[in-house]
Amino acid sequence: xxxxxxxxxxxxxxxxxxxxxVLFNAWDAGSAKEIEKAGAKAIATGSWSVATAYGxxxxxxxxxxxxxxxxxxxxxxxxxxxxxxxxxxxxxAPEQVANAVAAAIQAGAIGCNxxxxxxxxxxLRDVHAHAARIKAMRAEVDARKVNFFINARTDVxxxxxxxTHNMAMVDACLQRAxxxxxxxxxGLFVPGVVADELIAAIAARSPLPVxxxxxxxxxxxxxxxxxxxARISYGPGPYRIAMKALIDAAKSALQ
Amino acid sequence: xxxxxxxxxxxxxxxxxxxxxVLFNAWDAGSAKEIEKAGAKAIATGSWSVATAYGxxxxxxxxxxxxxxxxxxxxxxxxxxxxxxxxxxxxxAPEQVANAVAAAIQAGAIGCNxxxxxxxxxxLRDVHAHAARIKAMRAEVDARKVNFFINARTDVxxxxxxxTHNMAMVDACLQRAxxxxxxxxxGLFVPGVVADELIAAIAARSPLPVxxxxxxxxxxxxxxxxxxxARISYGPGPYRIAMKALIDAAKSALQ
Numbered sequence: 140x141x142x143x144x145x146x147x148x149x150x151x152x153x154x155x156x157x158x159x160x161v162l163f164n165a166w167d168a169g170s171a172k173e174i175e176k177a178g179a180k181a182i183a184t185g186s187w188s189v190a191t192a193y194g195x196x197x198x199x200x201x202x203x204x205x206x207x208x209x210x211x212x213x214x215x216x217x218x219x220x221x222x223x224x225x226x227x228x229x230x231x232a233p234e235q236v237a238n239a240v241a242a243a244i245q246a247g248a249i250g251c252n253x254x255x256x257x258x259x260x261x262x263l264r265d266v267h268a269h270a271a272r273i274k275a276m277r278a279e280v281d282a283r284k285v286n287f288f289i290n291a292r293t294d295v296x297x298x299x300x301x302x303t304h305n306m307a308m309v310d311a312c313l314q315r316a317x318x319x320x321x322x323x324x325x326g327l328f329v330p331g332v333v334a335d336e337l338i339a340a341i342a343a344r345s346p347l348p349v350x351x352x353x354x355x356x357x358x359x360x361x362x363x364x365x366x367x368x369a370r371i372s373y374g375p376g377p378y379r380i381a382m383k384a385l386i387d388a389a390k391s392a393l394q
Numbered sequence: 395x396x397x398x399x400x401x402x403x404x405x406x407x408x409x410x411x412x413x414x415x416v417l418f419n420a421w422d423a424g425s426a427k428e429i430e431k432a433g434a435k436a437i438a439t440g441s442w443s444v445a446t447a448y449g450x451x452x453x454x455x456x457x458x459x460x461x462x463x464x465x466x467x468x469x470x471x472x473x474x475x476x477x478x479x480x481x482x483x484x485x486x487a488p489e490q491v492a493n494a495v496a497a498a499i500q501a502g503a504i505g506c507n508x509x510x511x512x513x514x515x516x517x518l519r520d521v522h523a524h525a526a527r528i529k530a531m532r533a534e535v536d537a538r539k540v541n542f543f544i545n546a547r548t549d550v551x552x553x554x555x556x557x558t559h560n561m562a563m564v565d566a567c568l569q570r571a572x573x574x575x576x577x578x579x580x581g582l583f584v585p586g587v588v589a590d591e592l593i594a595a596i597a598a599r600s601p602l603p604v605x606x607x608x609x610x611x612x613x614x615x616x617x618x619x620x621x622x623x624a625r626i627s628y629g630p631g632p633y634r635i636a637m638k639a640l641i642d643a644a645k646s647a648l649q
Contacts, residue, residue, distance in 0.1 A: 161647055167447050167448065169447035170447075173644065174644050176641070177641050177644035177645045177648055178649065179644065191424045192422050194422075194424060194471035212449045373647065378424075380640060381637065381639050381640040382424070382636065384635050386432050388631075389428065389434065389632065390433065393416055
């Protein structure tokens with residue numbers, strides 16, 4: 140039986156710049172099992188898919204105990220490392236975010252995403268206030284003597300459409316990355332960025348392995364690898380693919 | 395806001411011999427919402443899909459409180475009538491089955507499936523012992539002054555392969571149907587039967603509207619209507635379709 144620490148070490152080692160870990164995001168135990176069988180090296184949830192499957196809106200509307208019970212069932216149904224999308228930590232205060240991480244660890248997770256925007260409106264938190272939250276998470280992990288991959292997500296590129304993205308935003312993103320790294324983050328997740336040159340600039344200068352979320356607008360996986368990305372997430376994509384097949388078949392059966 | 399009783403009446407009225415109600419089975423709130431949008435007239439769960447999505451084997455291995463919480467979320471996320479697959483009633487004793495129905499009603503269901511085989515090995519229960527269970531369900535429904543569609547599933551045709559099915563089994567099935575109808579059942583669910591002449595014989599002589607589960611081996615929907623079927627279920631099919639799409643996309647992303 141592989142231990143929590145071994146799984147976390149395995150997960151850290153999978154973050155290789157230029158040979159990215161691919162996370163085809165799951166939402167429940169059943170989808171996680173299928174994704175494992177399809178050849179995944181790790182399982183990560185996406186909060187939008189989890190919330191939608193449970194009938195809730197995204198943005199911490201899914202009660203936290205359901206999110207934790209769900210990640211526990213996922214961890215019990217796979218031998219792979221499991222990372223939980225903790226959204227914005229289910230609370231503003233560092234202690235609340237530390238409690239969320241503690242629950243994720245107890246449920247069997249070896250890593251998490253934590254985002255620096257407010258769940259209510261998506262606006263960015265003060266960078267130092269957010270760093271204090273990451274520091275509290277790291278302290279909680281250390282106190283538990285476990286290994287845990289904190290993937291610091293910055294929503295700089297979610298503040299405006301892709302046509303407005305520029306190098307100043309890359310600078311803002313990297314400034315945050317430096318501060319989050321010092322607070323104890325292990326990875327930098329930058330959803331929303333799609334342009335080759337911006338991704339390349341982030342990957343070249345980030346102090347942390349860079350995670351990009353794929354969409355119709357992003358470069359191919361091969362190109363993302365060339366640009367220096369270390370982790371690729373599919374976010375809501377896998378759930379949408381499954382639901383698209385369901386809808387098509389349902390329409391055909393119900394017409 | 396449509397009441398429980400109105401939804402149940404609506405559901406009863408959808409069972410029309412020759413113009414069957416089509417139930418494209420859901421497993422969670424998210425899938426139920428998509429199936430509603432695709433044009434469904436009612437939502438019904440299939441226990442295999444629900445258990446699999448939660449990471450459990452079928453056969454009442456999914457803890458009952460999770461099954462109830464799941465059906466409650468489904469009922470809260472749709473305006474359609476919701477029928478719950480109660481498997482074999484989560485208990486042998488009539489009181490236990492009555493309790494299961496009470497929980498389903500409280501969670502918002504207006505109907506259920508109840509099967510006459512044992513969850514452990516799939517063998518058939520004594521017909522009178524099972525009728526006592528249905529009678530207890532009906533008494534519970536009446537005591538609550540609600541309307542509830544009890545779909546009595548008989549597993550006569552699940553006892554052996556389709557090549558062994560014959561008219562003696564139709565007689566056994568109909569004998570059970572008569573007894574279940576007198577105990578308070580509203581519908582007869584006969585999964586596993588696939589041959590036109592056997593389906594036609596059941597539909598011609600059943601005291602209750604007949605429900606057939608479609609598979610690769612069953613006649614087309616149009617033909618099932620001609621044969622006198624009043625309700626068509628897809629069982630695990632919809633979940634498998636969604637997972638097939640997920641697996642294909644996962645393999646492509648992870649290769």
